[in-house]
Amino acid sequence: MTLSAAAPTSTAATTKTKRLDIQGLRAVAVLAVITNHVFGFPAGGFVGVDIFFVISGFVITSLMLREHGLTGRIDFIKFYKHRVRRILPASTLTLVVTVALSAFIYLPGRVQSVVTDAFWALVFAGNWRFASVGTDYWAEDTPASPLQHFWSLGVEEQYYLVWPAAVAAVLLIAGATRMSARVLLTLTLSGLVVFSFVWSVHETATSPAWAYFSTPARAWELGAGALVALGSAAFARIPRRLADLLAWAGLCGIAVSFVVITKETAFPAPWAAVPVLATALVIIAGTGAPAPRLAPLTNRPMRYVGDISFSLYLWHFPVVVLLAVLMPQKGWLFYALAVSVTTVLSVLSYHFVEQRVLKSTWLSTDGGGEKPQSTRPLEAPGRRRMRLGVVAAVTVGVVSLGSTLAMQSGVGGSVNSPPSPGALPAPGPGMDQTELTARLDEALGSSDWPALTPPVDTILSDTRPDEDNAGCGHTDLVTPDCAWDNGKRQTVVVLGDSTGITLLPTVRAALGDAYNVRGMTMAGCAAVDVQVKADTPRFAADCDQFKADSVRAINQLKPAMVLISSTPEILAHLASGVPEDRGGSEWRQGTMNVLSALEPSGARLIVVTAPPLGKPPVECATRFSNPRDCEYSVPPSHRLTAEAMREATATAGAGFIDTRTWFCSGSRCPAFIGETPLKRDGIHTTRQFAVLLAGVLKDAVAATQE
DSSP states (O other), rough: OOOOOOTTOOOOOOSSOOOOOOOHHHHHHHHHHHHHHOOOOOOTGHHHHHHHHHHHHHHHHHHHHHHHHHHHSSOHHHHHHHHHHHHHHHHHHHHHHHHHHHHHHHHHHHHHHHHHHHHHHHOOOOOHHHHHTTTTTTTTSOOOOOTTTHHHHHHHHHHHHHHHHHHHHHHHHHHHHHHHHHHHHHHHHHHHHHHHHHHHHHHHHHHHHHHHHHHHTTHHHHHHHHHHHHHHHTTSSSSSHHHHHHHHHHHHHHHHHHHOOTSOOOTTTTHHHHHHHHHHHHHHHHSSSSSSOOOOHSHHHHHHHHHTTHHHHHHHHHHHHHHHHHHHHOOOOOOOHHHHHHHHHHHHHHIIIIIIHHHOOTTTSSSSSSSOSOOOOOOOOHHHHHHHHHHHHHHHHHHHHHHHHHHHHTTTOTTTTTTTTTOOOOOTTOHHHHHHHHHHHHHHHOSSSOOOOSSOOOOHHHSSOOGGGGGBBBBSSSSSSSOOOOOOOOOEEEEHHHHHHHHHHHHHHHTTTTTTEEEEEEOOOSSSSOOBOOOOOHHHHHHHHHHHHHHHHHHHHHHHHEEEOOOOOGGGGTTTOGGGGGGGGHHHHHHHHHHHGGGOOOOOOEEEEEOOOOOOHHOOTTTOOOOOGOOOOHHHHHHHHHHHHHHHHHHTTOOOEEEHHHOOOOBBBBETTTTTTSSSSOOOOOOOHHHHHHHHHHHHHHTTOO
């Protein structure tokens, strides 16, 4: 029993080995991804990965069906040998160079993280690594791994561990039962695609990180391309005029997806269906002969970009992430270098790694995979070594250029250098605002890093508040475990999100001798009464329920004081769709609502602003940085919400504490005072600094009662 399939090379506008429209689609996909990562637009440029998934599913399935049609079998050894030849050399080179440059740029703690990422990427399991640590693909306050983009290779290769065996099994069953192989394979794949899509919708709504990175939630996209390959015989009979219409409709659909899909969109399901179906239309249109007239895809420059698209994808993200470390103030020079370095490395990698390996005899096969574009004999070893030397020299030169430019722009010094003579003595928990401001000014005048305790390498693990481990991430209001009974008659409650959790150490140090302390905090759930575009509907419902239960519990408890904290960064994600710069009135009303709801408690209500969003130390502190590289200014969202809360508390007769003076002197905010880092990431206070703020908070609370 044989099964013939129209190969992906059956148009008049193609060569023997590739379809030019698909090469153009690859170019569109990779250019969209690169421009999104470098320039931040188009907003939906990341869907270029979804275009790649459809293309990959189509091409690989077509090759398997062609082989089965010619030989009556699928040679798994040959298939996987080709995958190794095609993927491993270039990807391994990228991993090795990225790890080496990371060791040159980053501090040891982050280097270790990159090495771990590289290991998982090497075994094509990077997607599980990033999903398991809860990576947020669009995170703005945590550093991105320079190897994070390897997740998509993991999805593809995991898919190809299963799909060839599934195809072979179905074809065997069809042969044994005399059923139509094409019909049986189409029904089987359709069922898998539907199941994967439904699962993806579920995961997108409940576990966005897993939905984005996991293979089961992405398999339907590759399956869509495979279904197109299965239907290629029928699609080849589509009339030319209709094929033209489908092709242009597909291109328009891809363009629309770049614009309408954003980081707030439910993704990958259902919205990834837009670029997936649009890409499928373009591929379907090009299956027949003659091919549709698609000059935007089939022109020579786009075809060449499609040829080197794999190398472009591999190199662009490490270049962007690492160059941003050396040039934190992004300007035209950063963008020019990001594009040019990516282009140079990709061209060299394509011609001297990808093509050299495909033309070599290493793991060579007699077919079943993509053929090299040229049949020219291998170059002599001496000439090949010379060209490889050129590659190495260019790489080193580019890196050296970036480092030199960065250091010339003021980056220098070393982390954990000795403190300068005449520094202020170590701060204590009894310091007031005057002393704190003096220490902030001292830090802002520093040109070298002090010996930070804890060091930047361990700041994420060594600065988490103890209260977070005491169940304060989402407290049980029935049987409270985020509570400290000091035997006092009165209680002070902290109500808020994760910034409330990091406020608890300060409250306990400042007021714990006079009050019992209790936290009613839920990470990610702002205390102000505003509706936010939550990651999942379940979280939104849990947050609303938690706030209602907290208000009820506080009114029953009747504490002496309630401190309320909410991060202003949610201002950009209001469910009402109001732009961030016009969300002040909604934030003010939300603050008044929660203050009004807590009036029956009889407590002294005090709204405390969250720390202003800054730069994560693990990202801005490197081997080439100095303290100025981690300095930041108060963002507009913080100023806007602070003013809104000040007005709301004045109207309600509540207290208000603006923490900007705890972290900033004037318009400038440093990363440390003395030897103590202020934040563990972009917004959360370290537990070490939180304790030092005890005196400042005590004075601020007293001031609200005057």
